[in-house]
Amino acid sequence: MIIAVDGPSGSGKSSTARGVANRLGLRYLDTGATYRAVTWSAVERGLDLDDTAAVAQRARELVLEISTDPDDQFVIADGTDITAAIREPRISEVVSKIATNLDVRKELIRRQRAIIDKAQTDGGIVVEGRDIATVVATDAELKVLLTADQEARMARRGAELAAGSVTAAELRDQIVRRDADDSTVSEFQVASDGAVTIDSTDLTLEEVVDVISRLATETVPRSQEL
Ligand SMILES: Nc1ncnc2c1ncn2[C@@H]1O[C@H](COP(=O)(O)OP(=O)(O)OP(=O)(O)O)[C@@H](O)[C@H]1O
Numbered sequence: 001m002i003i004a005v006d007g008p009s010g011s012g013k014s015s016t017a018r019g020v021a022n023r024l025g026l027r028y029l030d031t032g033a034t035y036r037a038v039t040w041s042a043v044e045r046g047l048d049l050d051d052t053a054a055v056a057q058r059a060r061e062l063v064l065e066i067s068t069d070p071d072d073q074f075v076i077a078d079g080t081d082i083t084a085a086i087r088e089p090r091i092s093e094v095v096s097k098i099a100t101n102l103d104v105r106k107e108l109i110r111r112q113r114a115i116i117d118k119a120q121t122d123g124g125i126v127v128e129g130r131d132i133a134t135v136v137a138t139d140a141e142l143k144v145l146l147t148a149d150q151e152a153r154m155a156r157r158g159a160e161l162a163a164g165s166v167t168a169a170e171l172r173d174q175i176v177r178r179d180a181d182d183s184t185v186s187e188f189q190v191a192s193d194g195a196v197t198i199d200s201t202d203l204t205l206e207e208v209v210d211v212i213s214r215l216a217t218e219t220v221p222r223s224q225e226l
């Protein structure tokens with residue numbers, strides 16, 4: 001089974017997808033981490049992020065290992081553990097430049113599909129991102145568009161970061177500006193055909209995990225369809 005979870009920044013995709021994978025004994029893939037890993041590598045090498053050809057070449061060359069264990073998440077790039085580094089503000093601030101590079105997307109979607117194919121032999125996977133239901137795994141048995149209103153998403157991200165470490169303007173940049181940039185290459189504001197929209201504004205994380213897990217158990221995997 002493949003469960004696709006898409007949605008805007010701060011809607012709770014990562015926490016929810018990890019929770020569902022745990023609950024149902026599935027693998028978990030954070031596709032945003034692949035874009036962050038390429039960003040980290042390009043920044044480390046001092047590449048001009050506007051040089052789309054050079055950045056795409058870096059994406060193709062990068063040796064990337066990304067965990068699909070929901071309880072043990074790590075990202076290793078060219079032998080360096082970058083699990084924490086890819087969450088630093090210096091990466092979050094520029095990652096959209098890499099995520100809107102269409103040649104980078106082509107390469108990372110190819111890699112994401114290979115990870116998803118492999119996980120099928122382990123019983124299935126919950127995949128979260130922006131274009132999972134619409135591009136990466138259009139055959140997903142369950143497609144969820146996870147939303148929350150902008151104020152809730154900014155409040156959640158603010159609570160997550162160390163108190164006083166970001167200004168209101170920086171917070172807005174991380175949520176509003178990033179979504180505006182990212183939505184130029186993916187449609188994650190409107191549900192695609194067959195997707196269920198879940199508005200998490202007034203739901204706890206546990207409640208969202210409950211809803212998606214229930215929908216998943218009511219869904220017959222394609223391989224078992226008669
Ligand atoms: N339903 C919820 N209610 C309250 N807080 C939540 C809920 N879902 C997630 N959170 C919290 O909101 C923050 C953002 O969640 P998360 O990182 O999962 O979002 P995301 O959609 O993956 O964001 P991004 O795309 O920017 O990585 C986390 O601190 C998480 O614990």
Ligand SMILES: Nc1ccn([C@H]2C[C@H](O)[C@@H](COP(=O)(O)O)O2)c(=O)n1
Binds near residue numbers: 009032033129178182
């Ligand atoms: N399938 C995806 C996943 C992520 N992105 C973009 C969106 C962000 O700019 C960046 C990092 O994602 P995050 O870790 O914040 O979820 O990658 C995308 O375009 N497509």
